Amino acid sequence: MKDYLYLQSKYVVPSYANRGLTIVRGQGVHLFDVEGNKYLDLMSNYGVNIFGYGHSQINSTIINQLKRLTNLHGSFTSDIRAEASEKLVKRCGEAYGKVYWSNSGAEAIDAALKFAALSTNRKKFVAAKNSFHGKTLGALSATGIEKYRKAYEPLLWQFVQVDYNEADQLKNAVDEKTAAVILEPIQGEAGVIVPDKKYLRKVEVSCREAGTLLILDEVQTGVGRTGWFLASHADSVEADIICLGKGLAGGLSVGATIMTNELAKKIPKSSHTSTLGGNPLVCAGVLATLKSLDEKILQHIKKTGRYLINSLKSIKSDLIVEIRGEGLMIGIQVSKDRDRILKDLQKNGVLAIPAADDVVRFLPPYIISKKQIDEAISVFRKVL
Ligand SMILES: Cc1ncc(COP(=O)(O)O)c(C=O)c1O
Incomplete structure (x- = not known):
């Protein structure tokens, strides 16, 4: 051997x-x-x-699509991407209108940060200490865990780190220059830190009051992990952007950045794309996963x-x-x-x-x- x-x-x-x-x-x-x-x-x-x-159902859906068509650039319309997009956006809730497809959790975060900067014309973000959002340069800039950041500093833009689960501290850090707040509904990599029941709700209110976007990183908590399709559904919290990845495509590489229609309107053509993002094979995995993930x-x-x-x-x-x-x-x-x-x-x-x-x-x-x-x-x- x-x-x-x-x-x-x-x-x-x-x-x-x-x-x-x-x-x-x-x-x-x-x-x-x-x-x-x-x-x-x-x-x-x-x-x-x-x-x-x-x-069996996830595998056979992926195998059927593998035989039909694996790749189709986002500038063409794909039957399976159109369907997967509709199903995913609807599953996230009424607040959301569109999805941007990529290939990993970190890419979903990078897209969220770029879209937030594009639509607000601001580059200041508020994130949490000890947070984990991925290891690409954008996602790492939002990540609070020191040992991952250290060797690469200085990182991008302006990220103010506040203590997780401290709603007043976060409220004070948000101002008219803040593009978005980015948070995990439960911090995973930090050690599975579950915040107080009302924390996310308070954060949502602070963002609305300050005219700041709310990005929820549900890469780990989303797609059913906490017993809800999104962890934020448990608290009826609506973000402007939701990031998903991990298990969304039946084990294939995926990232998804779901946002409001209002925000999507402000994204110019060619401002952010990915050759493989939302390919039909992955979208077949998404459709099969969403179908299996029932009540x-x-x-x-x-x-x-x-x-x-x-x-x-x-x-x-x-x-x-x-x-x-x-x-x-x-x-x-x-x-x-x-x-x-x-x-x-x-x-x-x-x-x-x-x-x-x-x-x-x-x-x-x-x-x-x-x-x-x-x-x-x-x-x-x-x-x-
Ligand atoms: C909350 C959270 N965000 C982002 C990521 C990054 O995802 P990926 O490793 O697919 O880039 C992870 C990965 O563990 C994560 O847990």
Whole structure:
């Protein structure tokens, strides 16, 4: 057998941590390594494979489109892009009118920042400390996590960082020069930080009062992750721009920047485009995902999320500091040994991911059952 670990480390730029595991296949909520070992997936590839692996309806829709047409530049009309755009915009809610398609979460953020600057003629933004919006230069400029920014400073434009979940501080930072406020409804990379119930609502009001746009980065919280199609739906908050990515296209690369018609009117032709953005293959993945993500699965996410949190809370361990989350976006803050815990989970057949320096993050596929959660909890208990 080829030494894939060696090959990858020889030929791929070493900018990723290496988990020392060669995964070759997935089925349902399980991933399989090159030796045939089975892993219970509690991370869905950082939130991408929301329906797990081998979902028959999503796969057959993508395969059919693969045979028909994979690429079509945005200057042509595509039947499947038109349909996916209509379905996505409507699913986001009445406030929204149009979508700009790209290929990743960071690209969706870059587009949002450019559209906000274009439509307001301003380049000042208010963002949150410890936020994560992606690693392209634009998205990184909005990102608050110091370790990602440091080597690349000075970054772009003017981003004022305020404490997350401090509505008054944010209100004071917004002025007539501010193009937009950009926030995650729940901070993911910062350690699954869930704000107070009224926080987003207060932010929306401050933005309206100041005539400032509100950009919600729902790349991680969106597309059902919290048990709502958008996390902001839970609080009936309407933004001017919503950014989506990750699991929106059934596992294919996607970014989507959804905005109001009022804002879209101010975007000139050729001001921002992408050769592959919104290609028919990806749009087939979007259509299949939206179809599968019905009310029943959203209820399942809420219910199994509560079950997972309650099961975690039943574990007696001095290592656990706090358990936080909504739906199937869950963080377990530990007092020490975070990396050892992740490694031992992997050794025992359970895959989770890190967040911040001290949080074990679970972003399981939505199809996970209570029985599979029980299995994961028993491994987690043992590892702690
Ligand atoms: C909230 C949030 N925004 C943006 C991104 C960037 O997405 P991508 O890695 O697809 O560029 C991420 C990725 O984890 C994210 O969690």
